Amino acid sequence: MSGPSDFQPSNPALKWIERRLPIFGLIHSSFVAYPTPRNLNYWWTFGAILSMMLALQILTGVILAMHYTPHADLAFKSVELIVRDVNYGWLLRNMHAAGASMFFFAVYIHMFRGLYYGSYKEPREVLWILGVIIYLLMMATGFMGYVLPWGQMSFWGATVITNLFSAVPYFGESIVTLLWGGYSVGNPTLNRFFSLHYLLPFVIAGVVVLHIWALHVAGQNNPAGVEAKTEKDTVPFTPYATIKDAFGVSCFLIFFAWFIFYMPNYLGDADNYIPANPGVTPAHIVPEWYYLPFYAILRSIPNKLAGVVAMFSAIIILCFLPWLDSARTRSSKYRPLAKQFFWIFVVVCIGLGYLGSQPPEGIYVIAGRILTVCYFAYFLIVLPLLARIETPRPVPNSIADDVLAKSKGRAATAASVMLALVLAGGLFAGSIQNAKAEEGGDTPPAQSWSFSGPFGKYDRGSLQRGLKVYKEVCSACHSLNYVAFRNLADPGGPGYSEAQAAAFAAEYKIKDGPNDQGEMFERPGRTADYFPAPFPNEQAAAAANGGKAPPDLSLMAKARSYKRGFPQFVFDFFTQYQEQGPDYVDAILQGFEDKPPAGVTVPDGTYYNKFFPGHAIKMPKPLSDGQVTFDDGSPATVKQYAHDVTTFLMWAAEPHMEARKRIGMQVFVFLIIFAFLMYFTKRKVWADAH
Amino acid sequence: MTTASSADHPTRRDFLFVATGAAAAVGAAATVWPLVAQMNPDAATIAAGAPIQVDLAPIAEGQDIKVFWRGKPIYISHRTKKQIEEAQKVPLSSLPDPQPDSARVKSGHDQWLVVIGICTHLGCIPIAHEGNYDGFFCPCHGSQYDSSGRIRQGPAPANLAVPPYAFLSDTKIQIG
Numbered sequence: 121m122s123g124p125s126d127f128q129p130s131n132p133a134l135k136w137i138e139r140r141l142p143i144f145g146l147i148h149s150s151f152v153a154y155p156t157p158r159n160l161n162y163w164w165t166f167g168a169i170l171s172m173m174l175a176l177q178i179l180t181g182v183i184l185a186m187h188y189t190p191h192a193d194l195a196f197k198s199v200e201l202i203v204r205d206v207n208y209g210w211l212l213r214n215m216h217a218a219g220a221s222m223f224f225f226a227v228y229i230h231m232f233r234g235l236y237y238g239s240y241k242e243p244r245e246v247l248w249i250l251g252v253i254i255y256l257l258m259m260a261t262g263f264m265g266y267v268l269p270w271g272q273m274s275f276w277g278a279t280v281i282t283n284l285f286s287a288v289p290y291f292g293e294s295i296v297t298l299l300w301g302g303y304s305v306g307n308p309t310l311n312r313f314f315s316l317h318y319l320l321p322f323v324i325a326g327v328v329v330l331h332i333w334a335l336h337v338a339g340q341n342n343p344a345g346v347e348a349k350t351e352k353d354t355v356p357f358t359p360y361a362t363i364k365d366a367f368g369v370s371c372f373l374i375f376f377a378w379f380i381f382y383m384p385n386y387l388g389d390a391d392n393y394i395p396a397n398p399g400v401t402p403a404h405i406v407p408e409w410y411y412l413p414f415y416a417i418l419r420s421i422p423n424k425l426a427g428v429v430a431m432f433s434a435i436i437i438l439c440f441l442p443w444l445d446s447a448r449t450r451s452s453k454y455r456p457l458a459k460q461f462f463w464i465f466v467v468v469c470i471g472l473g474y475l476g477s478q479p480p481e482g483i484y485v486i487a488g489r490i491l492t493v494c495y496f497a498y499f500l501i502v503l504p505l506l507a508r509i510e511t512p513r514p515v516p517n518s519i520a521d522d523v524l525a526k527s528k529g530r531a532a533t534a535a536s537v538m539l540a541l542v543l544a545g546g547l548f549a550g551s552i553q554n555a556k557a558e559e560g561g562d563t564p565p566a567q568s569w570s571f572s573g574p575f576g577k578y579d580r581g582s583l584q585r586g587l588k589v590y591k592e593v594c595s596a597c598h599s600l601n602y603v604a605f606r607n608l609a610d611p612g613g614p615g616y617s618e619a620q621a622a623a624f625a626a627e628y629k630i631k632d633g634p635n636d637q638g639e640m641f642e643r644p645g646r647t648a649d650y651f652p653a654p655f656p657n658e659q660a661a662a663a664a665n666g667g668k669a670p671p672d673l674s675l676m677a678k679a680r681s682y683k684r685g686f687p688q689f690v691f692d693f694f695t696q697y698q699e700q701g702p703d704y705v706d707a708i709l710q711g712f713e714d715k716p717p718a719g720v721t722v723p724d725g726t727y728y729n730k731f732f733p734g735h736a737i738k739m740p741k742p743l744s745d746g747q748v749t750f751d752d753g754s755p756a757t758v759k760q761y762a763h764d765v766t767t768f769l770m771w772a773a774e775p776h777m778e779a780r781k782r783i784g785m786q787v788f789v790f791l792i793i794f795a796f797l798m799y800f801t802k803r804k805v806w807a808d809a810h
Numbered sequence: 811m812t813t814a815s816s817a818d819h820p821t822r823r824d825f826l827f828v829a830t831g832a833a834a835a836v837g838a839a840a841t842v843w844p845l846v847a848q849m850n851p852d853a854a855t856i857a858a859g860a861p862i863q864v865d866l867a868p869i870a871e872g873q874d875i876k877v878f879w880r881g882k883p884i885y886i887s888h889r890t891k892k893q894i895e896e897a898q899k900v901p902l903s904s905l906p907d908p909q910p911d912s913a914r915v916k917s918g919h920d921q922w923l924v925v926i927g928i929c930t931h932l933g934c935i936p937i938a939h940e941g942n943y944d945g946f947f948c949p950c951h952g953s954q955y956d957s958s959g960r961i962r963q964g965p966a967p968a969n970l971a972v973p974p975y976a977f978l979s980d981t982k983i984q985i986g
């Protein structure tokens with residue numbers, strides 16, 4: 121299709137280069153003159169969206185690596201410093217983290233599109249297999265990237281996934297040791313994962329070049345599934361496809377921005393805001409949503425080796441798709457049976473994803489097994505069989521005929537694509553929220569917070585009162601390691617002046633040194649200092665508190681959550697509900713009861729709390745009425761304390777929230793205007809083509 | 811489709827293209843901003859660059875100490891009578907970067923020289939009490955500074971910089 125180009129630049133300098141390196145001809149023939157079928161729909165813009173996502177992930181990733189420290193003791197902290205201290209660090213981190221999800225979201229649509237329209241069929245087998253390789257590389261990259269923040273889910277995800285390889289007969293243990301670089305997941309593991317996480321995206325980029333090369337040799341498939349024959353079937357890539365892709369990208373960016381600015385924690389797991397602890401496994405280990413279907417397959421099989429084999433086969437089987445499905449007709453549009461089975465298959469995949477997020481017990485296991493069978497049956501039984509028994513409807517003679525046939529009623533396409541995108545996104549992505557099952561704690565009541573919603577702001581009075589409660593009560597046992605005194609004067613915080621923050625800091629004694637004599641000494645705090653911890657180390661904290669160290673509170677409001685359940689998590693996507701953490705913390709503080717209800721006993725050294733999972737909490741009731749007095753006349757009640765200190769902790773966990781939401785609104789207004797402009801520009805450009 | 815009407819209004823069509831292109835340019839510029847701004851020092855680094863206080867009492871005449879402020883070595887020299895005299899009596903016209911000694915120390919505190927110990931040539935750290943001028947000698951390319959930290963010989967173009975500082979008392983200064 122893209123033979124040697126006859127493109128000749130007119131500028132003499134370009135001509136000089138072109139004779140020696142025909143790069144302009146290459147660009148011209150690949151991205152300008154390249155003939156693209158004129159009947160492509162918006163599902164085809166996901167190729168461009170994926171290219172953009174890869175570029176964006178590499179860009180933000182390279183930047184994050186400038187600030188990140190790949191060391192087991194420092195990684196978690198360095199990520200927090202990126203988010204808190206680096207200029208726009210919160211934005212870059214959200215872009216990269218949500219970007220990974222968006223990348224997978226787009227790749228799944230891209231793959232399902234290929235499946236539906238038979239894009240893997242002759243002569244595009246190599247193109248398709250290259251795609252599967254890219255997908256595998258993406259999975260490896262995504263997994264290793266998730267390990268880097270070195271939170272609880274990072275650590276235990278790494279442990280579980282690397283242990284998959286222990287299923288290999290004879291060599292399993294040696295392979296796993298090789299992956300770890302130690303006797304368990306640890307610093308060497310983190311270091312090599314960082315190195316590979318930096319490397320693999322460039323490998324992906326290389327395979328993408330091959331993928332596009334193969335695409336340009338075979339030519340693009342199209343919704344009709346017939347090859348382009350004459351000039352009338354195609355339009356030049358630029359401006360037609362370029363502008364359409366640009367419009368698709370701008371719509372996708374709106375969806376992406378929704379996560380970056382308003383739902384940054386929707387796709388993550390609260391447990392990953394707890395630093396990695398090799399001694400405690402979180403109650404429910406759940407991978408990122410994009411691995412869930414395969415995770416479900418892994419768990420449905422009761423044998424370790426067989427489960428691992430099934431999981432990998434579920435992906436590898438895609439490579440054989442061109443030969444499993446030998447039907448001559450490409451597009452499912454003309455295959456009445458294949459079309460129905462395709463949609464059933466989509467539902468099976470989403471169902472597996474949902475089951476992957478559920479605890480592996482009871483009905484979920486049985487359903488998982490049924491769907492696993494369905495998944496493989498689609499490839500191994502349904503597709504080969506359909507190729508033999510199905511009578512396809514006649515396909516159009518040419519692409520031009522196809523365009524003529526449906527030139528009516530295509531206005532709704534863009535709108536329906538966008539709607540489908542948003543709905544599917546909400547459903548797909550939200551399943552992770554279900555991951556946190558409860559263990560017998562009441563559901564915390566949803567509170568009203570000044571900081572919720574797209575225009576949410578912290579209540580300054582509440583932050584100042586909350587700081588007082590923390591200082592006078594919580595700080596006796598809990599540290600606040602990531603908050604510095606200078607933060608008290610930051611915009612979007614409690615609203616103190618520099619001088620007030622300095623005076624506040626000076627009330628603290630900070631350990632410094634060693635001095636010239638080699639001795640540690642104490643000095644008054646400065647604004648650059650962080651809130652000092654109440655105990656010198658974790659062991660001391662544990663010893664003084666009945667064997668369990670009181671957790672650091674800097675991230676508490678994001679590190680705790682509770683099950684929202686279906687369909688709640690779908691609504692949460694639209695309402696931007698992000699306040700599980702604060703709801704939970706507030707509920708715990710108010711949930712103490714002096715006497716457990718009849719018939720319930722809690723172990724010695726623990727206290728009954730209505731909202732704590734399992735009800736037995738090690739922390740004694742911390743707050744009681746009248747304990748802290750407020751200068752502004754707010755009531756000295758536990759309810760008020762709980763509300764204020766939770767607000768304060770939310771700010772401590774998310775100090776740039778106000779900037780995030782403010783900039784988010786500006787970005788949204790811009791993107792919506794831009795998408796409209798793109799839409800009309802695209803219509804004007806395409807007006808000539810119809 | 812509006813083929814006919816758009817052909818009738820070429821200006822409106824051009825306007826649309828220009829508006830879309832302009833919006834794309836604005837969007838691109840706004841995206842580049844945070845990507846570049848992140849390279850500036852972060853808030854913790856800036857906070858750590860706050861002023862420091864140095865107690866001068868332990869520094870005997872003829873001695874000097876090196877302290878760090880914002881990652882830069884600061885030389886604090888307790889100059890001898892001889893050094894002060896030398897620094898004051900050099901004719902300014904003979905200096906590559908003419909500056910009287912009085913402009914380089916705080917008045918009334920002539921014995922204290924506080925300079926950033928970074929060679930103005932290419933950033934090496936000069937060694938105190940070396941060279942021909944009773945001041946500093948830079949081992950990298952042989953620049954020599956006098957007892958007032960002024961460049962006297964070698965490739966460096968300017969005198970050693972004096973950091974912002976103030977005397978809080980006779981024996982205590984605040985740098986920054």
Ligand code: FES
Pocket residue numbers: 929930931932933934948949950951952953964965966
């Ligand atoms: S850096 Fe000091 S002489 Fe070149």
